[in-house]
Amino acid sequence: MEQFEPRIMSELEGQAKAFFRVEMLLEAALASLRVKQAESLLFGKMTVLHYRMFGGEGDAVYRAAAAVELMILGLDIIDDLQDEDHGGMPWHRLSKDIALNLAIGFLTLSQETLLYSDFPLERVHESAVFLNRQMLVAINGQTLDLLNAARDEDEYLKMVEQKSAALLVCACMIGVILATGQADERVAEYAREVGIAAQIKNDYRDLLDWGNKNDFLRRKKTLPVLFLLSTAEEQDERWIVDYFAGRLQPEEVLHREEEFCAVVQRTGTALYTSVRMRSHYYRFLNIIEGMEMDAKWRDLMIEAAR
Amino acid sequence: MLKEMIRKIVTEPEFMARIQNGQLQLAGMSAFEQRAFLDVMQERKPDDSLRKSAYWA
Numbered sequence: 627m628e629q630f631e632p633r634i635m636s637e638l639e640g641q642a643k644a645f646f647r648v649e650m651l652l653e654a655a656l657a658s659l660r661v662k663q664a665e666s667l668l669f670g671k672m673t674v675l676h677y678r679m680f681g682g683e684g685d686a687v688y689r690a691a692a693a694v695e696l697m698i699l700g701l702d703i704i705d706d707l708q709d710e711d712h713g714g715m716p717w718h719r720l721s722k723d724i725a726l727n728l729a730i731g732f733l734t735l736s737q738e739t740l741l742y743s744d745f746p747l748e749r750v751h752e753s754a755v756f757l758n759r760q761m762l763v764a765i766n767g768q769t770l771d772l773l774n775a776a777r778d779e780d781e782y783l784k785m786v787e788q789k790s791a792a793l794l795v796c797a798c799m800i801g802v803i804l805a806t807g808q809a810d811e812r813v814a815e816y817a818r819e820v821g822i823a824a825q826i827k828n829d830y831r832d833l834l835d836w837g838n839k840n841d842f843l844r845r846k847k848t849l850p851v852l853f854l855l856s857t858a859e860e861q862d863e864r865w866i867v868d869y870f871a872g873r874l875q876p877e878e879v880l881h882r883e884e885e886f887c888a889v890v891q892r893t894g895t896a897l898y899t900s901v902r903m904r905s906h907y908y909r910f911l912n913i914i915e916g917m918e919m920d921a922k923w924r925d926l927m928i929e930a931a932r
Numbered sequence: 933m934l935k936e937m938i939r940k941i942v943t944e945p946e947f948m949a950r951i952q953n954g955q956l957q958l959a960g961m962s963a964f965e966q967r968a969f970l971d972v973m974q975e976r977k978p979d980d981s982l983r984k985s986a987y988w989a
Binding site for chain 2: 853856857860861892893894900901902904908909
């Protein structure tokens with residue numbers, strides 16, 4: 627695909643310089659955008675890819691892709707402030723009140739950027755409505771995540787569908803709407819499957835990483851944690867169940883990381899998580915392979931989701 | 933169904949061989965789950981795929 631990264635980055639920096647007038651805010655904004663660039667602007671890439679996939683031409687899509695990235699960045703900052711996660715990020719060098727302002731600024735700038743993109747007004751309107759709706763879905767999902775309210779896997783997957791997958795659906799669909807004037811339910815379905823698969827993968831990684839945020843230590847109910855809890859008791863690993871129920875304190879388990887990782891393997895948690903993740907990936911493949919489109923775009927999307 | 937299969941794999945060593953010999957039906961699983969399950973069973977390296985840096989992280 628074309629060199630999308632510098633084009634999106636140029637839009638992002640241009641918008642930040644135009645609207646963040648306070649020097650400290652602008653510096654923090656530019657530093658945050660550089661973090662996004664280092665992460666390869668994946669959501670914006672999905673907007674450009676789907677715009678091209680559905681026949682869109684011209685350069686106006688880069689501004690729309692920037693709008694998507696600004697929304698993701700605003701939500702990422704809020705998520706990190708809530709979870710006290712990713713301590714090295716530029717927004718953590720700000721006081722919380724300023725960091726929150728930066729996040730609100732990015733979310734508002736996302737709207738501004740999309741509303742003033744160079745597309746027919748009705749398509750801009752449709753895409754802005756879609757972006758807002760998906761953001762609201764994600765905020766509901768994020769709230770469920772913060773409440774740690776999932777009682778079983780079905781509830782967990784519903785939360786993930788809202789919190790994470792909705793944003794990937796948004797990134798893809800903005801490209802589709804701007805190219806064709808309407809949403810495509812098949813794209814929503816496959817993007818949802820990729821989003822869920824990616825979240826399951828992240829949850830597994832977060833389970834084994836005791837150096838950073840760890841879902842087990844934080845007693846967070848994720849798919850691998852729920853499976854682990856259901857099998858740990860059967861296999862006489864009471865300490866895991868006791869810690870999760872609050873009957874043991876962190877200092878009583880912190881030295882057991884190695885043992886914990888062995889239990890994750892022994893109970894089949896790794897196998898189970900892997901199968902669940904791949905099932906969603908295969909659902910995605912099944913949908914996209916059934917769609918009529920230029921093989922070039924399909925291959926790019928499959929490669930991106932791998 | 934999937935959970936039961938995984939539990940048997942980790943607790944009954946002979947169960948894995950029966951899967952690999954095609955002696956077990958995977959009834960009760962969706963086609964996607966079956967494909968994913970057979971994939972993972974063939975590789976028996978779930979960590980490798982799960983630990984790869986997540987594209988959408």
